[in-house]
Amino acid sequence: MKIKYLLGMRLLFLMVLFFVFSYAHKGLKPPILKDKTSETTSRTLAYQAINQQYVQNIKQIFQKVCFDCHSNKTNYPWYHKLPGLKQFIERDIREGKKHLNLSNDFPFKSHATPQEDLDAIEKVILDNSMPPWRYKILHWNSKLTEAEKKEILKWIHSSLSAILKICAAM
Numbered sequence: 819m820k821i822k823y824l825l826g827m828r829l830l831f832l833m834v835l836f837f838v839f840s841y842a843h844k845g846l847k848p849p850i851l852k853d854k855t856s857e858t859t860s861r862t863l864a865y866q867a868i869n870q871q872y873v874q875n876i877k878q879i880f881q882k883v884c885f886d887c888h889s890n891k892t893n894y895p896w897y898h899k900l901p902g903l904k905q906f907i908e909r910d911i912r913e914g915k916k917h918l919n920l921s922n923d924f925p926f927k928s929h930a931t932p933q934e935d936l937d938a939i940e941k942v943i944l945d946n947s948m949p950p951w952r953y954k955i956l957h958w959n960s961k962l963t964e965a966e967k968k969e970i971l972k973w974i975h976s977s978l979s980a981i982l983k984i985c986a987a988m
């Protein structure tokens with residue numbers, strides 16, 4: 819009698835456990851998945867909006883001053899063929915593209931996240947370190963004008979705040 823009772827209790831306990839687990843499983847999993855999907859969706863939408871601004875206002879500036887080293891569309895200068903210069907130029911392009919490749923628009927190809935890329939671009943614009951001085955010496959028109967810098971920084975700031983908004987909402 820006692821054994822039967824104990825077995826019954828155990829069975830009941832197992833059933834409750836099973837119910838709780840399967841409910842928890844069913845009840846919890848979908849919302850987590852849903853949040854992930856909606857985060858991915860809002861991220862994709864935000865990146866598309868950022869890219870639209872980029873293509874409209876920023877890309878032509880970067881094409882003029884950054885693409886030679888940060889894209890697959892390098893315009894090699896005539897002195898590229900000169901011995902000694904060739905390896906310097908090619909190293910710049912190799913290194914430049916490794917850090918940041920602008921070929922396929924935003925989000926850019928790099929080792930970092932899109933947000934980190936924007937931070938890095940902001941930094942090089944603010945400290946005037948890009949394009950590198952050796953490039954500026956040889957390309958007279960390659961300096962960013964103050965108006966161009968302002969335009970780039972404006973795009974970076976609005977893009978960063980759009981990305982931060984998604985992070986805050988999740």
Ligand code: HEC
Pocket residue numbers: 880883884885886887888909910911913914917918935938939942948949950953962
């Ligand atoms: C002459 C080639 C050359 C040009 C032109 C050039 N870069 Fe670079 N860039 C490099 C190289 C090489 C590196 C990696 C090594 C370094 O930081 O100097 C780099 C690195 C960077 C980085 C990464 C810095 C970091 O801290 O990770 C950013 C961002 C960047 N460049 C942005 C730009 C932008 C924006 C322009 C145009 C306004 C530009 N670059 C023009 C060669 C170039």
